[in-house]
Amino acid sequence: MTHVLFTKHEDTLNNALAAIETRGYWSPFAEMPSPKVYGETGAADGEAAFKARLNQAFQLDQPTNGETIGAEQSPFGFQLGVRYPKADVDTLIAAAKTAQQSWRAAGPKTWVGVSLEILSRLNRASFEIAHSVMHTTGQAFMMAFQAGGPHAQDRALEAIAYAWNELRRIPSEAHWEKPQGKNPPLSMQKRYAIVPRGIGLVLGCCTFPTWNGYPGLFADLATGNAVIVKPHPGAILPLAITVRIARDVLREAGFDPNVVTLLATEPNDGALVQDLALRPDIKLIDFTGSTQNGTWLERNAHQAQVYTEKAGVNQIVIDSADDIKAVARNIAFSLALYSGQMCTAPQNIYVPRDGIRTTDGHMSFDDIAQALAGAVQKLVADPARAVELLGAIQNDGVARRIEEARSLGRVLVESQPLEHPVFSGARVRTPLVLQLDAAKDASTFTGEWFGPISFVIATDSTAQSLDLAGSIAAEHGALTLSVYSTDDAKIEAAHEASIRGGVALSINLTGGVFVNQSAAFSDFHGTGANPAANAALSDAAFVANRFRVVQSRVHVAPKAAGAEAGQAA
């Protein structure tokens, strides 16, 4: 029973399956907002669609108590004013349970086909989603388009491909025939039913609502589960648009659209989320957010499979370099990109206090610190260009953290507010870079300082730098580790540190790739091997436990020729 939507997207699926095995570069979704791909009027239409949603009730034909809810504020300085249908938890769970019945029965090819169709519709909505991501997360437009649109869609497709890769390996039936010597064989027909877990809960974050939310959403859907999407109260719109599109596709395909529902909330929704997360019907939880909340879910939501991405301390080890300017440029870009509000952004930069070797000769610790500082300052010197890189600070908490961090060490680069040339109320800050010392500041740099805050840390040696990198990743979590060295032995030692810390390693990035970037189908995002995440995006473990197999067996006539003769005897 191959669903028409499975057939429609089968080539894409097969390409994705090939990509996750070879892990070379591949993407079906164009990352450039080009009119050739997205249509001559795509950009204008998407912006208009976004603007039309402002200060309006968001139309979503799903269970609601009749009230509306929502208090999103653009980090670029205005209220979104979008009001979402308010739903109570009991009603939403009941609706999801009902919808899940026929969805479950539809089977793997339908789950996958419908998921892929939703994804292709999301791709067409990339501009509208880009504006909604921009004005909830504070990402500059280009990043909001890429990370919120095609790159998030890549991660979704990757999760679907992994799900299908597991589903397709379970035969729907089997003939089992066990020889019994001269007697007729024991012969049974077996059926294997894929049974989804039930209802999944996706808990979105406020910085990458689609990129971090899609893998769990689509892994759940593609394995036959219903999903309640609970966005961060500060970044509802991108996921509300997503839910709306998913419901359209489900309805068109003949399913109860309550397979996917939205639970919009306002700030301080912690008690509501904790109540929801412990409901017996919630069998899967995908969470991106704070260590405190993620760990609470891991330790309390025993009825569910829980996948978390939490805080971490990303690190750079500078041992030696061919071209320190290229090193500094690359690092500065990583620090400035979306104001360090990426879970992959570096924070701790270790430099030996005695300095390093470069092709231009020995450079002191201060030389390196100044090179980094200079590169950051250069990058943000022109406000009009800077804001396209920095974006805006997502929330006041991050802005306050910058203030708090100022006194932690010697200031190498001061953080300053910038005037946004288009959005006068935008909350823009340049990166803060401080100097610390490994000998005395461990209590500061072993924690995450989320936002545009980084530390250049003097160490006794590269050996100490790598030791710190490995142990901090292992104990406090990390999503990225970066090393700069011209010495193969040091790079091999960095490999060992990355394995000890369970963290992905980037080596000598001086070109157009930045440590913050993680490419779907090739880079595993997170390892599940340190406290920053208990899962990776995506791998077999991320999907294989979202469904179970329930089998049946019944005696049938033997098939083997010799066997039948035996039975006749």
Place this chain on the structure above:
Amino acid sequence: MTHVLFTKHEDTLNNALAAIETRGYWSPFAEMPSPKVYGETGAADGEAAFKARLNQAFQLDQPTNGETIGAEQSPFGFQLGVRYPKADVDTLIAAAKTAQQSWRAAGPKTWVGVSLEILSRLNRASFEIAHSVMHTTGQAFMMAFQAGGPHAQDRALEAIAYAWNELRRIPSEAHWEKPQGKNPPLSMQKRYAIVPRGIGLVLGCCTFPTWNGYPGLFADLATGNAVIVKPHPGAILPLAITVRIARDVLREAGFDPNVVTLLATEPNDGALVQDLALRPDIKLIDFTGSTQNGTWLERNAHQAQVYTEKAGVNQIVIDSADDIKAVARNIAFSLALYSGQMCTAPQNIYVPRDGIRTTDGHMSFDDIAQALAGAVQKLVADPARAVELLGAIQNDGVARRIEEARSLGRVLVESQPLEHPVFSGARVRTPLVLQLDAAKDASTFTGEWFGPISFVIATDSTAQSLDLAGSIAAEHGALTLSVYSTDDAKIEAAHEASIRGGVALSINLTGGVFVNQSAAFSDFHGTGANPAANAALSDAAFVANRFRVVQSRVHVAPKAAGAEAGQAA
């Protein structure tokens, strides 16, 4: 780097991989204790080897504090008197950590090759292991041979095959090349290192120490982890022999044998196990045992991936039958086999109080109850034959439970002690069968009464029987569900109940297959979808999270021809 042991066993591995995909009958390990397979002197040698171990110190060259420990008693009525090296937890963990370093570095093909070699050695030791299983678990010899030997080895091989199926899908490296329009592409070389979790802990049970212990042990080993094997204090010997063989193979292959160690204990080792299970270095736990202990591990051992098999209530629904005598014979065998001490043995048998249709006409509830009772009585009428089916009662707790159960309802078949013709002190009891009523006895039959205790339960209808079966499986756990019906609609309803309860269904078993039996490579043992187990033996989810992938990436020259031209330009 293909290890010689991988090459040696590659055909077996490939056959196993094919078997888990097609799920037809397959096994490389002969289940009959035939001299043609196991050697003319195999049986005698194995028995002699077992006997030589009695009342001796068990030689195991592993870390010990110099003392010995062990208090196993054969359910057939004698002390084993085997003393194992006593080890303290800290020393064992430290030794495992050290051993794990070089084991990790050896890589997937070596882990799998060494695991397969261990398995082939275990197969050769099947007779010795059979006697050790018999005299710890109380299984009769033939079952101890099959379930403790070749069938356990099948389950081990299945786990290795699933592990390899995951490992082989992670490329060790990849070339990633992203086009940049007219500019040279971004080009990176990536390495993907398989990083085992660390140390696994296998907590054995006293009824199927090898069958239930091997999947976790070999899933851990085949994914590069070190393993501490902590047998149930009542069934150490089969796993001690296993550990010894594993250590021999590891040593011969050039590894630190502390990759696999034994932690022997004496009864009431709960506090020791809880202490060990929470150690930060224990990253994987495989447990078979009580719901109380299993749930404790699931809720407290947060540092580990925890795989549990716990208690359940297995059920049979009788709706209608062609041949009630064949039905009764099959069920009676399932009740008597190893005295109901199988996790898959049926307990609740639902029969409509108004009776059922058979090809011999209508039969009343009492007719069915008497048919079942008669079949059980017939099966145990001859003590010498009966003991080869019943085996012995593993421990006094089970014997006491039979006493306790007597008063729960009307006795259909009384449990009686039997004299064993060979072992005068054997603790043998025939099955107890009671009559209950669904209307008033739910508090009795919704719990597990482990041992030869079963209930024939009067229900209002097959619909009620199926409703009970589904909801009891979902709420209290179950590994098996069996239905007898000549009505396709009822069988379909049983399918629905099995899916609701997340439990494997057997249909109209009247021949040589019994609901207790679960065939590796074809039957999933447990579903992970109800409280009886949080995992299935075996599937992708059982193995995929026992290792993680840590990657690295570094810029390299582009490979694409056009790209190089671009770079030159």
